[in-house]
Structures are given as structure tokens and as C-alpha cells.
Amino acid sequence: MSVAPRFVPSAITPTDEQTAIQTATQRTLIVRANAGAAKTTTLALRVGEALARGTAPEKILVLTYTAPARQALQQALIKVGVPEPERGRLRIETFDGFAAHILLSVEGQRVPSRRTPEEVAPNVWQAIEKLQLETYPGLVERFLKDSCRLKGTMARDLAVWSGERLTPDLAEEIGVEHTVLRLFTAYEQIRYPGADHCDRPLFRWQFDATYDLARLLAEPEHITPLDEVRAWPWSLEEIMVDEMHDLNMAMFTLVKALLRTNPARFCGVGDFDQVIHAMAGAERRFMQDDVDLGAGRQVVLLPLTATRRFGPRLATVAGRLADKRYASDSPHATSVRCLGYTTDAQGAGGEDLLVAQARQIKADHGGRLSGLAVLLRHPHQSIAIENALLAAELPYDPVGFTSYLMQPEVLLVRGLLAVATGDYEQLASEATRRALVKAVVFFCDVKLEYQQSEAESASERLQEAVTVIARERAALEPFFTYQVFRNGDPAMVRRMQAAAEVARSVTGPEMFARFLEALDIKAWVNSKFVEKQRCAEAQAYFDGLRVAAARFADAKAFFAHLNQSESQFARSATSLHKSALATSRQRKGSLTLATIEAVKGLEFDHVVMPGLAQGEFPAHLAESSVEERNLFYVGMTRARQSLTLLVDRARPSEFIGQMGLVPDEA
Structure with a gap:
């Protein structure tokens, strides 16, 4: 059920689907969307509608999986015309940032962060020595990857809380080696010793804040009730989740606790074909209509199908890759070019095509390159590209990685x-x-x-x-x-x-x-x-x-x-460390050189995807072919006006054939 909208966006005319989502009055909504269907813009419309109906900005909480998605929502709010004073008072946070804020009020001081596997590895070895385990090459890497899934799914914790023992059968059921399951327990005891009246961990790695808060909320015998957590919100009226397709059990636990303790309406949006964090426990079931979001909450599914970002040509090839039909409601066409290159004896290949494309865009747009994004599967692919761009005096800003x-x-x-x-x-x-x-x-x-x-x-x-x-x-x-x-x-x-x-x-x-x-x-x-x-x-x-x-x-x-x-x-770039949002605001003349994951949720007039060789994309070390395909899909669907794929003729990426393309096709 919906009503007439009170919020009128300043720069777009919403579709009927967007208006239905913006004004829906049901208490619990889940929106299933296609790439380019303006999920984030639609969420911004719903925020604008809540504000127009009198909801205080402080009573609106929007959670995202990644920082780029948070930045994309902030951009969308600007795009639809939400005034700056109200934007600044909204609570828009990543799950991990929200969890860290809540935990700080419990723990009393900030917990040191560890940012790389190399910083965490000594503690893994400490746990290995504690258990006197036999080691094998790659054990630490295997453990760190599986520990992300164990944290995301909370599978070990749920089993222990239900009285199960950490047996080989349980490990098989969870999908990890028994050695890894035992090691995870020892590692967590080192990270979170609970000794000397210390009620906080020694450090946190990626997504540990979300996991730690989820355990605090879900552990049956935990002694800290929520009404003693000073920073916990109690009067939210709107809770929204972007990138809901990447939701795992730990994040879902936070969402359920928020809905249990707040008189809020809920709206989550996502796209199954953009799941790129399955290794961290992302599950489709959290976007189904029978998902349990709490007593009295009946989920209503709403569609967001037609893409407005790109035209029919790109919609067709994206649909082939995702194996589903795509409709385009875009007022403009989107060209798709698939250009082949041959790698020379020095390993160079395709950089000349990239430079030519960038020069043409610069000439067509009054010397500006800000609408162009060059999207990489791996940071190391940047070295030849950076050298070529520097030689051609084409300014660029790296996003998601530092310059080589x-x-x-x-x-x-x-x-x-x-x-x-x-x-x-x-x-x-x-x-x-x-x-x-x-x-x-x-x-x-x-x-x-x-x-x-x-x-x-x-x-x-x-x-x-x-x-x-x-x-x-x-x-x-x-x-x-x-x-x-x-x-x-x-x-x-x-x-x-x-x-x-x-x-x-x-x-x-x-x-x-x-x-x-x-x-x-x-x-x-x-x-x-x-x-x-x-x-x-x-x-x-x-x-x-x-x-x-x-x-x-x-x-x-x-x-x-x-x-x-x-x-x-240094002369041409704003900074060696750059967010995608800051890039678009501050460096109007520079192109964006980014990893695909770093621009998920963003869009660009022109996208070039270089280095499309089998073994590079999909990566030969990738553990999930589905996630590789989804990552490719995310990259290509960032484009509005043109997509250019640079393909190794000798070993083309398998995704090119799946889309029905051949090199040098325009």
C-alpha cells in the first residue's frame, strides 16, 4: 500500500516502481533490484519521504556493508535534493562502523585495529603453537579465509550455544576442516582473553566489530542487557539496509536486535547477482519473503526491475552474463565495445587502447576525465596502466588501492x-x-x-x-x-x-x-x-x-x-589515498583508476575494463567462480554511456563468450 509522495526530488523523475517504494506504508519491505535500477537512489527517495513526513534525521539509520556503498548513498541524497542540514544529521554507517561505535560505549576505550593478514598472522601462529598442531603450507591463509566465514555465519557460536561439541562431524557440517574449527576457538581465546577483568579484545581485524557485537547480542548467557549499553538506539523510526544481498548472520543479528528494540519501519534493498562476499557468509535467505525479522513483521517484497543507468545494449549483454532478462528504461543509449589486444614480449597489452579511449573522452568533454573509470580485477594490473597514463599526461586518482x-x-x-x-x-x-x-x-x-x-x-x-x-x-x-x-x-x-x-x-x-x-x-x-x-x-x-x-x-x-x-x-592526483566520493568531488579533471569492489554502488559515464584474460579475470586463484562472475557483472554495470572491454586475444576471459561477444566487436 502506498500514498501520494510528499518528497519531490529535484533532479530525477522517479519511475512507478520507485514511487511505490518511496511511499510504501508497510512496516517491513525488502526490495529486489537489478543492477542499474537505481537501488541507492530509491533508498535516498525513501529517506527524503520520511523527512518530508516529519521524521527527525536522527531517527533514521541506514546501514551498508561497505564504505563505498555509504558514500554512494550520500551522493544519492545530494542528487535527489535532500537539504544539507538534514543530510548531516542522518545516521549512515557501515555495519562494522555502527558496531564499533556501540562497542566503544561498552568497552570504554578504542580497541586497536589490524588491517592486513600479515598483522594478524602472529596471533594465528600463537594459536597453532598453543594447540601443537601440525602445519602445512597455506594453513594460515586457509584459516583466515575460513574464519571470515565462521564469523559471518556464526556457525561455531550457534553450535556451542546449543550444546554441541566441536567434533569432526560438526566441522564437516559447517564446511571447514576440524583443525580450522579448533584453531578458530584457540585464536578467539587469544584475541578476546576475558582475563584480568578485561572486557574487550586485544585487537580487531576486518568485520570483527560486527561479529563481537552480534555475539554480545545473541549469546544466551551474556550478562550485559541492552538497556545498559549507553550508545544503543531506542527511538529509531526508520531503519534501512543497502547491499542487503551481502547480509550474513552476524549482520542479520544486528538488524533483528534493532527491529526488536525500535518502533521502526524497515526497508532493505539488494541484488542477488551482486553478491561478492559469499566467503564472508552472505546468504540469499535474508532477502526471502519468509525471513524472520521479528514478531509481527510480515515481509512485503517489492521489485525494482528496469535499469535507468544504462541502455538496452548493455542491458542485453548484462542479462546474458547474469542469465536473466533485463529491461532498460534509460533515456539514453549505452555503447558496448569489445576490443582485442595482443600482449607483446615485454608483457604490455591494451594500454595503447586505454590511452586512446581516455584521450577521446577528454577531447569530447572539454578536457575533463572525471566521467571515466578504469576498473581493475587486481591492483597489480595498475603498473603498466599507470606508466601509460603518466607518459600520456593523463591525470588519474587510484581508488581502492595505492599507486604501485x-x-x-x-x-x-x-x-x-x-x-x-x-x-x-x-x-x-x-x-x-x-x-x-x-x-x-x-x-x-x-x-x-x-x-x-x-x-x-x-x-x-x-x-x-x-x-x-x-x-x-x-x-x-x-x-x-x-x-x-x-x-x-x-x-x-x-x-x-x-x-x-x-x-x-x-x-x-x-x-x-x-x-x-x-x-x-x-x-x-x-x-x-x-x-x-x-x-x-x-x-x-x-x-x-x-x-x-x-x-x-x-x-x-x-x-x-x-x-x-x-x-x-603527485602533481596530477589529489592524494595517494582516495575515496571514490572525494575523487568525484575534488578532482574533476582526473579519471578514476579503481578496483571493482571499491566502486560497487557507484556509476560513471564511461567505464573501461582492461586486462580481460583468462586467469586474470576470472582469477586463477579465485575460490568462487560465481563471485568472479558477480564481480564482473558489478564492474560492467557501473557504466551509463559507454562500456569498453579490453580483451586478450590469445586467452580471452570466459565471460566474454558468455555474453556473446567477440574481440573487436562494437
């Missing part, structure tokens, strides 16, 4: 080239020197000497070194001489010194290959990174550097090239 020039393995190379050439002055950027110190300490296991007191922790010593070297580049030389080479792992130091000697003494195209050989770089990378995909990316970065270095006479010239590239990038 600031990747830790590349910073290690730049540091060693500085040692070899004795030219530390070229590392002119303060941000670069900060990141370089952290990278070298990480790769070389440097035990830094204390500055003020032996009681200083390793992190305090690292921060002191970072601060000193950021302030004064001349401190780099003594840092390498007296800290790295004296206090680093002896075997690694020997390899570094050998590589530096190669850089000093060898010239010509073979210099960098021999430099990497002296480092024994593959073994080094495999010893430092936890995930196979991250190891593969690091190796790909080195392969890209090898191709680039072959053009220079010696290490000095190559080192100068890397530093000049960074300077050129």
Missing part, C-alpha cells in the same frame, strides 16, 4: 636503489619516506633500537623512526646503515646488500633481473605475505618493474624515473 609506486614491495626496491646510488635526496616526499620506513622494517624484520627508553614497544620505536625520517630525508642513510643492516634479519640483510651491489655494478637491460635474483625475491615474498593472491600480486609488481627497468641504462636512471613518476603523479 607506494606499494610496500616497490618501496623496498626504491629504498635499495637509494642505498646503491647513494642518492637519498630523490626520495623527496614526506609521505613516501614514512611508508618506505614501514615497508623496510616489515620486509627485513628489523628490530629497531630504542630512542628514549628500553621500555618502548616495537610500534613506538617504529613510529619514532618514521617521524624522524619523515622530517629529514638525510636520516635515511643512517637508518639503513645503523638500523636495517645492523638489526635486520641477517639472511635478508645479506640478500639486500648483494642486490645493492648488483645495482651499483651491472648496467643495461639485465640489471633489474639480476637485482631481483640477488634478492631471491620469490622466496622473500612468499615468506612475508600470507595470501597466495597477495604473493602473486607482489610478483606481478616486480615483473612490471622488470619490464620498465629494461628501458634504462643503469640503476641510477631507473631510480630517477621512479621518483620522477611519483612527482608527476
Whole structure:
């Protein structure tokens, strides 16, 4: 049931489906949408309608899975004309951000965050040693991946709370190895010891806040009632969820608790074909009409079918990939081009096509590139593309990853080239020197000497070194001489010194290959990174550097090239770390160079997807072919006016054939 709308958007004319969702009066709605059907805009319309009917902004809570989705909703609110004062008072948060805020009121102080698998791995090894488990290659990576699913599904917790034992049969039922199930229990006891009257964990990794809050809410014997949680909201009138297709049990537990304790209407929107987090426990059942969202809540399903983002041509090929019919209600056409390229002996392929496309768009739009997004499956694909864009003087902003020039393995190379050439002055950027110190300490296991007191922790010593070297580049030389080479792992130091000697003494195209050989770089990378995909990316970065270095006479010239590239990038880009929202607002002249996951929920006039080779996309290390397909679908459906697919002729991505396309088809 719906009524006449009170909120009239300023920039769009809603479809009948959108208006029905905007004005629906049912207490509990779930909207099933297609890509490009303006899910986020429709959610913004519903927010605008609630405000127009007198709901205070503070009584509206919108939850998203990712930060890009939160940013996309903020953009949509601007687009439909929700006034700025009201926008600023709305509660729009990621699930993990919301959970961390609630937990802070319980725990009394912030819990340290760990952001990478490498930061978490020592605690996994601690749990392995505690259980005296036999290890095998890839155990830590396997554990971290399965632990994400265990946290998302809460399968172990639900079993324990119901009185089950952690048996091999239970592990099989859950879908993990029994060793991993035991290890997860030991790891969580280390992360959340509950000793010495400590009622908070030692640290949190990705999505741990959501999991920790879900356990607090769902554990039958937990002693903290919600009315004692100071930050818990009690008077919400509207609760909305974007990206509901990625909902897992932990997030669902939060939603149910919110609906149980608030007199709120609920609206969730999602698209089954955009599930890219199944490994974290995402389940379709949370978007079914029989899902239990609480007593007295009867779910009403509403459709959002016709895409307004892109025209019939793209709707047709997207429908082939998703194996469903697509309707387009777009007032404009969307071209789809599938261009083939041949990889040359140096590994380059397709960059010339990308540059030509970017130049054409720049010429057609008065020198502006802000409507163009180049979407990558893997961050390492950026190296050849960045070099081509810099050479063509086309400005870009990376989103979802840092420029290859600031990747830790590349910073290690730049540091060693500085040692070899004795030219530390070229590392002119303060941000670069900060990141370089952290990278070298990480790769070389440097035990830094204390500055003020032996009681200083390793992190305090690292921060002191970072601060000193950021302030004064001349401190780099003594840092390498007296800290790295004296206090680093002896075997690694020997390899570094050998590589530096190669850089000093060898010239010509073979210099960098021999430099990497002296480092024994593959073994080094495999010893430092936890995930196979991250190891593969690091190796790909080195392969890209090898191709680039072959053009220079010696290490000095190559080192100068890397530093000049960074300077050129710094002049054209706003920041080395960029959100998609900030990019669109602040860098009107720059194109967006992004991973697909980082722009989920966003849209662009023009999208180019390069590097479409079998083994790259879908990735040969991917665990889910369905998620790879869904990720491809997400990428291609970001386009409004044009989609260009750059395909390796020798080994085209299987998705090209599934869409009925062939290279060089326009």
C-alpha cells in the first residue's frame, strides 16, 4: 500500500516502481533490484519521504556493508535534493562502523585495529603453537579465509550455544576442516582473553566489530542487557539496509536486535547477482519473503526491475552474463565495445587502447576525465596502466588501492636503489619516506633500537623512526646503515646488500633481473605475505618493474624515473589515498583508476575494463567462480554511456563468450 509522495526530488523523475517504494506504508519491505535500477537512489527517495513526513534525521539509520556503498548513498541524497542540514544529521554507517561505535560505549576505550593478514598472522601462529598442531603450507591463509566465514555465519557460536561439541562431524557440517574449527576457538581465546577483568579484545581485524557485537547480542548467557549499553538506539523510526544481498548472520543479528528494540519501519534493498562476499557468509535467505525479522513483521517484497543507468545494449549483454532478462528504461543509449589486444614480449597489452579511449573522452568533454573509470580485477594490473597514463599526461586518482609506486614491495626496491646510488635526496616526499620506513622494517624484520627508553614497544620505536625520517630525508642513510643492516634479519640483510651491489655494478637491460635474483625475491615474498593472491600480486609488481627497468641504462636512471613518476603523479592526483566520493568531488579533471569492489554502488559515464584474460579475470586463484562472475557483472554495470572491454586475444576471459561477444566487436 502506498500514498501520494510528499518528497519531490529535484533532479530525477522517479519511475512507478520507485514511487511505490518511496511511499510504501508497510512496516517491513525488502526490495529486489537489478543492477542499474537505481537501488541507492530509491533508498535516498525513501529517506527524503520520511523527512518530508516529519521524521527527525536522527531517527533514521541506514546501514551498508561497505564504505563505498555509504558514500554512494550520500551522493544519492545530494542528487535527489535532500537539504544539507538534514543530510548531516542522518545516521549512515557501515555495519562494522555502527558496531564499533556501540562497542566503544561498552568497552570504554578504542580497541586497536589490524588491517592486513600479515598483522594478524602472529596471533594465528600463537594459536597453532598453543594447540601443537601440525602445519602445512597455506594453513594460515586457509584459516583466515575460513574464519571470515565462521564469523559471518556464526556457525561455531550457534553450535556451542546449543550444546554441541566441536567434533569432526560438526566441522564437516559447517564446511571447514576440524583443525580450522579448533584453531578458530584457540585464536578467539587469544584475541578476546576475558582475563584480568578485561572486557574487550586485544585487537580487531576486518568485520570483527560486527561479529563481537552480534555475539554480545545473541549469546544466551551474556550478562550485559541492552538497556545498559549507553550508545544503543531506542527511538529509531526508520531503519534501512543497502547491499542487503551481502547480509550474513552476524549482520542479520544486528538488524533483528534493532527491529526488536525500535518502533521502526524497515526497508532493505539488494541484488542477488551482486553478491561478492559469499566467503564472508552472505546468504540469499535474508532477502526471502519468509525471513524472520521479528514478531509481527510480515515481509512485503517489492521489485525494482528496469535499469535507468544504462541502455538496452548493455542491458542485453548484462542479462546474458547474469542469465536473466533485463529491461532498460534509460533515456539514453549505452555503447558496448569489445576490443582485442595482443600482449607483446615485454608483457604490455591494451594500454595503447586505454590511452586512446581516455584521450577521446577528454577531447569530447572539454578536457575533463572525471566521467571515466578504469576498473581493475587486481591492483597489480595498475603498473603498466599507470606508466601509460603518466607518459600520456593523463591525470588519474587510484581508488581502492595505492599507486604501485607506494606499494610496500616497490618501496623496498626504491629504498635499495637509494642505498646503491647513494642518492637519498630523490626520495623527496614526506609521505613516501614514512611508508618506505614501514615497508623496510616489515620486509627485513628489523628490530629497531630504542630512542628514549628500553621500555618502548616495537610500534613506538617504529613510529619514532618514521617521524624522524619523515622530517629529514638525510636520516635515511643512517637508518639503513645503523638500523636495517645492523638489526635486520641477517639472511635478508645479506640478500639486500648483494642486490645493492648488483645495482651499483651491472648496467643495461639485465640489471633489474639480476637485482631481483640477488634478492631471491620469490622466496622473500612468499615468506612475508600470507595470501597466495597477495604473493602473486607482489610478483606481478616486480615483473612490471622488470619490464620498465629494461628501458634504462643503469640503476641510477631507473631510480630517477621512479621518483620522477611519483612527482608527476603527485602533481596530477589529489592524494595517494582516495575515496571514490572525494575523487568525484575534488578532482574533476582526473579519471578514476579503481578496483571493482571499491566502486560497487557507484556509476560513471564511461567505464573501461582492461586486462580481460583468462586467469586474470576470472582469477586463477579465485575460490568462487560465481563471485568472479558477480564481480564482473558489478564492474560492467557501473557504466551509463559507454562500456569498453579490453580483451586478450590469445586467452580471452570466459565471460566474454558468455555474453556473446567477440574481440573487436562494437
